Amino acid sequence: MKVVDTQQPLAIVGVGCLYPQSHNVEQFWQQFVQANTYFSRLPLSRFQIYDSEVKLLFSNWQGAFFKTVDFDLKRFRIPPIYRKAIASITGMYLDVAEQCFHSAALQNQVAKNNKIDVVCGTCFGFDSTYLNTLKLAGITSLDETLATDTKKLALLKNLLHEYFGCSSHDRVGEMGSSIPARIASYFGLHGRIQAIESADASGFFALESAALSLQAGLSDAVMVITAQCVESLLMPLMLNKKGFSASGGSNPFSFESNGALLGEGAAGVVLKRLTDARDNGDYIYAVISGIASNNSPCGFKYNADSKAKLSTVEKACTYAGININSIDYIDCIFAENESDKAATLSTLDSICAVKKKGLPLYLNTSVGVYGHTFANAAMTGVVATSLAIHHQTLPASVLNNHEISDLLHKSSAVTNSSFKQPWYNDSNRYIASVMGAALNGLNWNIILSDPLASSKISNLVNQKSVNSCDKVVTQSEALFDSEPEPIAIVGLGSAFGQSDSVNAFWQDLLASTDHLQRIPDDVLPRKKFYHNGPSQYLSSYAEIGAILQRQDSSLARFKLFPKRIARMDKVQKIALAIAEEALQDSGFFEKQLPDINAAIIVASNLCLSKERENVANLCRNKLTEIIQQAYPDYTASQVTHNVIDDINHLTLDGALASGTASLIAQSMQLPAAPFAVEAACASTFAALQNAVLALQQRRYNLVLAGGIELPVNLRDLVLCSAQMMLSKEKISPFTNQADGFSPGDGAAFFVLKRLSDAKQAGDKIYATIDAIAGSADAGSMTAPDAEGQTLAIERAFAQVKYKPSDVQYVEAHGTGTRLGDMAELTALNNVYGNEKNSAKARSMPLMIGSVKASNGHTFAAAGGAGLMKTVLALHHKIIPATLLRGKIDPRLPLIKIPAEIVSSNKKWPASNSRRYAAVSSFGTGGINYHLLVSASDND
Structure with a gap:
């Protein structure tokens, strides 16, 4: 096994993006740097199988949505039998993977038995999952006595087959890991494969998994891709019960904000150890030098503890070997609910308090531009911030500077602008933080910098040493064994x-x-x-x-x-x-x-199963319509409660x-x-x-x-x-x-x-x-x-x-x-x-x-x-x-x-x-x- 210094930073050597108004990295950057928002109504034409009263709930839903999710799969050499079975979102992942692959010039590095991993972050089921569910629900809805007519039963199965599709590979098509597996297969990658889900912290844990493998020397490069689509109307309904907004503009930190708008999109990066990237002559967009989280056993809700948030930023800075006052730029990834907003502002207060006089802290939020893309939210922030470092440009902000000044005690230390501007500082070190919170009580933070800044950072902290006691072992004290501890x-x-x-x-x-x-x-x-x-x-x-x-x-x-x-x-x-x-x-x-x-x-x-059952309940009228084509006298079982009202703030926890x-x-x-x-x-x-x-x-x-x-x-x-x-x-x-x-x-x-x-x-x-x-x-x-x-x-x-x-x-x-x-x-x-x-x-x-x-x-x-x-x-x-x-x-x-x-x-x-x-x-x-x-x- 290759012996690797676990303290070294990780280089971002490839990037890729796909959003409703930004289909590649250049379009993504132009939208972000100018803070151009394109929020529109959720296209209900994508959800024809849902009951009319369910769709009516979403008639005014605003967000950043694709008009269609019919992505091209032919060009990735996926056979027709698989194309019928796999999730539509697969095309998003493959598109971004292709951008990442060529951006990192991996085509020159894909040797036999290469150690290039694919880790994907995801959340919620796929449209293929729900179609499989509905096919079976259409038959299970039948009373046993009706099933005795084998001709009608065969007709119903054929109708369900025609309407929802049916393939011998349906089981494989609904698995989350089939997506990174397809990416690996298409590009000839032989590293490890994983799909990771942790609500809106999915991207964070996907990045952490990649970092652990790289720093252990088990991988030479890792492609990390996250994506989110609204693939069922159950998803926004459950999130709305958790505080996400249904309509209106996205105005983070403002008094009027009543929760973040949802967004769709995919983003990815290719990571290498910084020393390897330099040895390989790779172009380096930015460097990840610190990844940290703070965990709370609070269940499925945001942990509105400002001390925990600040501790997370401090831990990430310790990993990166920097002082917290070195941060010039912060992208806040949060759902904009009142409690989390207040805790985030308090944390920013504390950071501002230690900033040197005259050095502002630039505040921004990619959520305000692209909507909250949930499983993809952390990666959206990482890619956006990496590009800001790469271009040495501070993007225009959707934040209202006046409102932030009113809310922050140390307002003189916070700045944002309606226009993009050069990123100047005295030390020529570009250091930023992507700060986020998740519905599972997790607070997380990622420190990013430019490659030159990373080479200047002295006295890097060995990640092995950072524990609950915050004991620090400096580079000169660190020992690295050739064999990992059992x-x-x-x-x-x-x-x-x-x-x-x-x-x-x-x-x-x-x-x-x-x-x-x-x-x-x-x-x-x-x-x-x-x-x-x-x-x-x-x-x-x-x-x-x-x-x-x-x-x-x-x-x-x-x-x-x-x-x-x-x-x-x-x-x-x-x-x-x-x-x-x-x-x-x-x-x-x-x-x-x-x-x-x-x-x-x-x-x-x-x-x-709970998620599948709830989706089937929201589509009961369409199922009844299909069943009645085979059984004209069929009537659905009487439901004694409103299935929409049955979706509450606890539904997501069990899904x-x-x-x-x-x-x-x-x-x-x-x-x-x-x-x-x-x-x-x-x-x-x-x-x-x-x-x-x-x-x-x-x-x-x-x-x-x-x-x-x-x-x-x-x-x-x-x-x-x-x-x-x-x-x-x-x-x-x-x-x-x-x-x-x-x-x-x-x-x-x-x-x-x-x-x-x-x-x-x-x-x-x-x-x-x-x-x-x-x-x-x-x-x-x-x-x-x-x-x-x-x-x-x-x-x-x-x-x-x-x-x-x-x-x-x-x-x-x-x-x-x-x-x-x-x-x-x-x-x-x-x-x-x-x-x-x-x-x-x-x-x-x-x-x-x-x-x-x-x-x-x-x-x-x-x-x-x-x-x-x-x-x-x-x-x-x-x-x-x-x-x-x-x-x-x-x-x-x-x-x-x-x-x-x-x-x-x-x-x-x-x-x-x-x-x-x-x-x-x-x-x-x-x-x-x-x-x-x-x-x-x-x-």
Whole structure:
């Protein structure tokens, strides 16, 4: 692994933009520098499927909106079958990615096996998600007696197919991670892939994830892109209940402002380490020298604490190695509600108070020009401020200077102008701050400067040292190790299938319990959806899965209001209970750690069922109209309440995946940065990699990370059947009977700390994560690729001192397709095989297993299930058997490695007093992750 000084700044070497009135960077800059606003009514022609009374609510909605979201996908070589399935917003991401790619001249740097990542920030479901929801809702609306007429049912399915579209790739098209995967595939990028969601902090966490990987030396460049479209009328309705404005002008800080107007758009940057950018001769637009956040367990609302905001700015300045009075320019990203506005002004007061006499602070807000683009808001501010630094020009401002002067005590230190002007200062250092707040209680800050200023900044602060105590280690004192510190797993919580606890999960593994069973009719209504034969649209040919026994309907112990519980998604309720168990197991509640700095990272499907259900409710009239074409006498079930009035200020909390992390933080009173990650079926490992890097670089001192998904549901059965992913019987990894996977519900959470901290605290240490690495196939969106998987495994071993031959057990991804099993075993042979490692041959066969044979494929939680099994096996010194349903496929290269599938429980002897294992987790779109984990009797 490349040894990297983690304190160095990051260079922005490429930029891209797409907004309603600005389709490239030059247009974006001209609009911003002149403060030209183009607010108009929300184009309701885009929302024909919504009920008329719903559309009437939005007849006067103002914002910065595209007239159409029909973006060109042909030029990105997306086959027609995919174009029918993917989200419209995909075109926005690809357009901006293309601008970033050429702006950074990456075409000259895309070598084979490059380490160029793609991280996308997003929020809310996509239009493709909602179309899939409505297709199924049109059938589930039918009474069982109506479904007995098979001809009419077939007619209805055809009508829904024609109206909403239907493709064999619908399931892939609605995944957030499919977008960065497509970007990687199109441009030939082989780094890690992630989609990140954290409400209006999505852009901040996407940038933080990129920074962590670059500063750890795992990536050579990262393309970070965020985007936001209004893809359902539910989105603005939910945000309006949180204080966003529906009409009028955008007048930040003014007395008349009643909340920010919404906007649509996408923006992106390409980041490199500053030294690498200079060595490569890259053009540098600006430099990110400090990224910081302040976390509050306040739930889904803005944290109007001016002290927290100021502390965040100060922390970012500490990371950047500057004094707070060096900031000349601030872009405030906020929703303009009264409490947050007052706290922001108070923070600006404090900054102004330390400014040297005669040096003004220039105040601006990109939100006032482009509207609040939510998931894209932070990136809009970063790109706008970077361009201001690049042009050394202070943009015109939409802010009213008179009103700001009235509101600020230190008005003489604040300035803004209706005209653009040169950016002059005495030191020729251009330093700016992008300051934001998010609905999940997070305050964040990013320090930007010009490259010359970055080279002049002395006594840079090592980011490893900035912790809750604000201890500072200067450059001369910093030590950089060639091997990152292992991360201790100190707490576990899980539920899979019928195993409702960690202990039950372990006991069931030892007993080779088969959790796969016939799915009940209330989950899979067979008359409407089951077809025992070839794949058909809007039908499932599979009826086997591992449904979760645990429900956790009683949440009284968390002191949540009934109205809050009613708006919670089922995933959130289960995740809350499992997270509590993991924290309890770690001793968190008893130890009451002082000044804790934590994060909660949840791997999950980014569009929860509650959001889908609410969208379907807002489109009930259109569904009824379609159903009546097949069933003329059909009448919709009587709704006893107004579905619009049912949307309140708590609806958003239960709709977002990051709402799960926020809920855990609030319920546990844990001041933690909350966000959600999706990387298809490798999502848990994407979350764990972010956690490991953040702990190693001391951004946090405790992280709760894990994954949850409940794929034994009608939607996934139907959509996965369309793509022929599912087994007709039961999942059978590694055998000649392998014909697909069986879905399984599950959740796994891990409490993580640095090993040194865990030992000092006397924590119980189950095992240590020694390395985790990711890669992208940059090939097919669906077919597994041994070469890409090999790359992830090799990158994991580049981070440790031990060899593949030291690893005794590999928990395979094992999805139970003959093509997938062959690709995975080929990749294992490429790294673990004796022929590939003749310098140190394997003395004993490599043991291989897959927990999916017992518990099914748990999608976003799949890596969590594999790691949970492996950690418990290390801890108990026993490797549980893998259920085999047939003879082992003779084509698998087991003899070459040599390796064996563990078919009976085996004692796990230590090698050199330590046990070494690995876990693989792969996802649709060519997403690959490999994790190395170990334990000894001395831990």
